[in-house]
Amino acid sequence: MVQWTDIGDVPSAEVERLRAVYGPLADSVRELIDATIRTEVDVDTVATVKAQIDAATARLRSRQTDGPFGVRFTSGGDRMAWGNPVIGIRNPVAPPVEVMRDPDGRVHTDFELGAAFEGPPGHVHGGVAALILDHLLGEVAANAESPRFTGTITLRYLRPTPLGRLHAEARITGTDGVKAYAAGYLADAEGPTVEAEGVFIQPKWAR
Amino acid sequence: MVQWTDIGDVPSAEVERLRAVYGPLADSVRELIDATIRTEVDVDTVATVKAQIDAATARLRSRQTDGPFGVRFTSGGDRMAWGNPVIGIRNPVAPPVEVMRDPDGRVHTDFELGAAFEGPPGHVHGGVAALILDHLLGEVAANAESPRFTGTITLRYLRPTPLGRLHAEARITGTDGVKAYAAGYLADAEGPTVEAEGVFIQPKWAR
Known part of the structure; x- marks a missing residue:
């Protein structure tokens, strides 16, 4: 069963605040994806960078949703398909x-x-x-x-x-x-x- | 025009070495992508993590190919579609x-x-x-x-x-x-x- 997530009476201003916090993080990861494909740095530098990335991931995972992002909507009509692989502003896989x-x-x-x-x-x-x-x-x-x-x-x-x-x-x-x-x-x-x-x-x- | 890249007489052992260096880096970025979508850490933590990611990207970009990875092959017949978004072991977008x-x-x-x-x-x-x-x-x-x-x-x-x-x-x-x-x-x-x-x-x- 496909189920949307009703997050209730969240004002549009709060949705915009969340967009401004998490959107730029995904933008940075998009740049990292491009660099990961194209880099030619040596094995030691790769090891150092990999450790930095693993530390960043652990920090982000210290508080995270159970399972995928879902599609969230507010009672005011804001729709957050932010995990979507085409349009998701929080999904680094999306162009977006x-x-x-x-x-x-x-x-x-x-x-x-x-x-x-x-x-x-x-x-x-x-x-x-x-x-x-x-x-x-x-x-x-x-x-x-x-x-x-x-x-x-x-x-x-x-x-x-x-x-x-x-x-x-x-x-x-x-x-x-x-x-x-x-x-x-x-x-x-x-x-x-x-x-x-x-x-x-x-x-x-x-x- | 679609053009493959002939990297000449690179032995299979060297291809395997490169796979072992860069494959795990992409694996780490895949984990980071998942964490980026699901994290609920606060704005200050996001800012700190974003700065770490930008530093990692800059380090990887200090030596990188011009343009995309392409599809490379060796005279021995090894084929490296490592930037591919479905099978690419160096592309964090690929599952792979x-x-x-x-x-x-x-x-x-x-x-x-x-x-x-x-x-x-x-x-x-x-x-x-x-x-x-x-x-x-x-x-x-x-x-x-x-x-x-x-x-x-x-x-x-x-x-x-x-x-x-x-x-x-x-x-x-x-x-x-x-x-x-x-x-x-x-x-x-x-x-x-x-x-x-x-x-x-x-x-x-x-x-």
């Missing part, structure tokens, strides 16, 4: 992508992918393109009352996507009761590199 | 997944996904399932002489995948010149949760 809602109902995002997302040399892993497009299509297919989960999604790879600045967008192409159909694409400066379309379904427990 | 080749040509893997891969509360992000299956189908579709890149892939989500221990496998279902058809699935202890099928194509420059 910031999804913008356009007035016409589309969603779009501009973001950068570096060394941590490399599949073919110098290019984005095809599965990372799938990860981001799945998320974007799912966001546009959801509505204010309820999420919709991926039923099926198909990705068409037009050409390799270079690492660097990228753009992605998605739109609803139709709805049919509990189902929404969505389509979108990932693009570099030259145009689309990957196209996606999918069916997203409101889970039974949310109907 | 270790792909096993079965005698019948299938590939399979058993692995664990924690807080960093959460989409719906307590469950694997649908796009993460897509990322791992795309990689696995691509691996089984490639052959010893040449990679094959994803042409199209379709994912069917049967039910939410819980975080924890998971299994995935893939097999070739047909070939047609430069194309290979592959299928596979992701499963928890109860059975398949996501099915995938795709067409993988040998890039023009590799034919």
Whole structure:
């Protein structure tokens, strides 16, 4: 069973304070991830740095949630998907992508992918393109009352996507009761590199 | 243009030495990622830890490759996809997944996904399932002489995948010149949760 966490009457100002405390920590870990992949320092330096990292981890773990972050919401309507691997501001694995809602109902995002997302040399892993497009299509297919989960999604790879600045967008192409159909694409400066379309379904427990 | 890096006559023993130096560093950063998502320490502790992490990053960056890791191979045939976000032993974003080749040509893997891969509360992000299956189908579709890149892939989500221990496998279902058809699935202890099928194509420059 998928269960959201109601954290009750937490004011928006407190949500913003938490964002300002924990967001920059995740940003620092993102830099560390990039450095971990690319470093060429010697074995002794690696050992020293590893010990520093283990100490930092122990310090953070001295007080932590049981299990994953979950998705938390306040009675005021703030939604914190901060552990999400695409948009999570507290998840160093997330680029993170910031999804913008356009007035016409589309969603779009501009973001950068570096060394941590490399599949073919110098290019984005095809599965990372799938990860981001799945998320974007799912966001546009959801509505204010309820999420919709991926039923099926198909990705068409037009050409390799270079690492660097990228753009992605998605739109609803139709709805049919509990189902929404969505389509979108990932693009570099030259145009689309990957196209996606999918069916997203409101889970039974949310109907 | 996608270009592999020929690092020449590096003996396997040296490749193993490098793996033993840099692999454990990435393991430590994986633990730090999990702690970063789940920590509830106060603002002062976060500031102290952040400074430690920034210092560690600076130290690693004192000597690093220009750009991403790439995919390196030796004249002896060792292949180092160590920056890969699915299998890369040097990429803290990768779970990492270790792909096993079965005698019948299938590939399979058993692995664990924690807080960093959460989409719906307590469950694997649908796009993460897509990322791992795309990689696995691509691996089984490639052959010893040449990679094959994803042409199209379709994912069917049967039910939410819980975080924890998971299994995935893939097999070739047909070939047609430069194309290979592959299928596979992701499963928890109860059975398949996501099915995938795709067409993988040998890039023009590799034919």
